[in-house]
Amino acid sequence: MMKYLPFILKNVFRKKTRSILTISSIILPLILICYLGTFLNLLEQPNAGESRGAYRLVTRHKVGLTNPIPSNYADKVSRLDGVLAVTKFAWFGGIYIDDSARNFFPRISVEPETFLKVFDDASLSKGSVDDWINDPSGCIVGEEIFKKYGWKIGDHIVLKGTIYPVTLQLTIRGVFGVQGGRSDTLFFNRKYLEESLPSFRGKIGTVWTRARDSDAATRLPTQIDELFENSSYPTKTETEKAFQMGFISMLGNVKLLIASMAVIIVSVIVLIASNTIAISARERIREIAVLRTLGFSRLMILSFIVGESLVMSIIGGLLGILVFLMTFKPLKALLAKTPVGGLSFSFTIFPETILLGIIVSTVVGLVSGIFPAIGASRRSIREGLRYIG
């Protein structure tokens, strides 16, 4: 079959403008499909907390993450039955070196004393917790970014605030890794932020709770939210996974929504590609009749046309995947700078997404080519030779 490939390629690119436009019409939806696939994959991921043997809950303001909650909520939550540990989080963001996507990683202010009690799946590979606790400007960094920037324990990091009008000078006191998880985050002592920015005092973004067991993890969200129901800062508590997906979850049946969008997009690509292939096949009625006169069978004609469709679709698909990969990091960084920056934590390139892109482009190629191919291969040679296009 390989000996026919040059012939198929020549046919694909015989009308360059049309081919480029058709391929472009596949590239753009493919990028979208890859992003939708990423979201679907995120939703399909096992609960990070459960999979690592801890039951983690997140409490935030009922309205949204941009609304802070009082830091004393953590103390109230810690007194509930079934709570093993509680820690406080506030997204800092900021700029390290420059504003580029290359230098983006999550930066979060936490409570060092309780942080590792809640995140018991994380452990320090370098430095010590005590050093971190004892140094108000101390921070711990994930192994991934520690390696990436070639840092050493004791190195200074300057973070220029974006959400908060303050510049922080931090000292690396530890390096952490997470078993089966990602380690590209910087955590620093929230007290340092409170001292640098008094207006921040008493406010946190989220309360993270480690539940004792699955019963507690099931019961506590309702119990916590009831506790603050009639306060000025009502809360919404959910599992870690639900929290990470919270922004999407607000949309309702997210999986169905995303899947429906994907189906519509794929259908549109199929129709566009199918139309192009049909036009191309119609323009070549006489040529196809000539090929059959030369001895090419109906099946071979069908294979050629489906092959052309496949080549076009796979080129579009691969380019779409390439653009997706190239835009992923900047988009992730962009997402991190938004009020829903927490979502960017779990935003990652899944191999399944790449596979999805390849499968979608292959299916588009097959489906869009098959009907014009059947039509072209069934036309009688005599009619084809008499055809005046």
Add this chain to the structure above:
Amino acid sequence: MSEIIRMVEIMKKYNTYAEEITVLDSLNLAIKEGEFVALMGPSGSGKTTILNLLAGIDNTTSGSIFVGSDEISAMSDGQLAKWRSQHIGFIFQLYNLIPALTAFENVELPLLLTPLNRSERKEHVGTALDIVGLKDRMSYYPRQLSGGQEQRAGIARAIVTDPTILLADEPTGNLDGKSAEEVLLLLEDLNSIFKKTIVMVTHDPNAASRASRVTHLEKGILKEDMTKEDIIMNKNRVIGN
């Protein structure tokens, strides 16, 4: 010489929306191996239909067609495609080269159906283009060739697999006098030197006069069958038709 083509009691009807048209009516035709036969007759007389039936690109309504030992009228579509690729070379009036392919690639097309490897195909294509005098134009696209050159490339494509029979449908119908003469000389050479059996449909008495035999059709019925000597003797009469 033995018969290579035998058409027995061929009936061919076409159904249009309004009526049934009989194109060939109980036609019997035998062609010997190495013959150069010209099929003549007015438009609609069934010349091209005979050519299409011989090429296996159209089916008879009734009757049998034998080519060599094969009864092609009994073959399936798939069998016919394979048979065509091995036994038939087809020359079209409008050349019908694939515009996206070079002369070389056009001539190579039928060889893609054979088990030949790339270098063997290249050798065969070179030989075919050499025979038609286009070896120096093998990288040219059809649009870069003259009408006569296009037709010669079409002939190269028809002979590249060394088929038993060459079928030519008005091969000079679209050419100027000089190019037509070149093509006819080429067909004569293919018949006399390479011993190809040629069946040519033509309206042109001059083209027909190059054939060793002329068969005249009228309304689907074989009217006259003349040898080359007859044609020369009755040239004016043939031209008159």
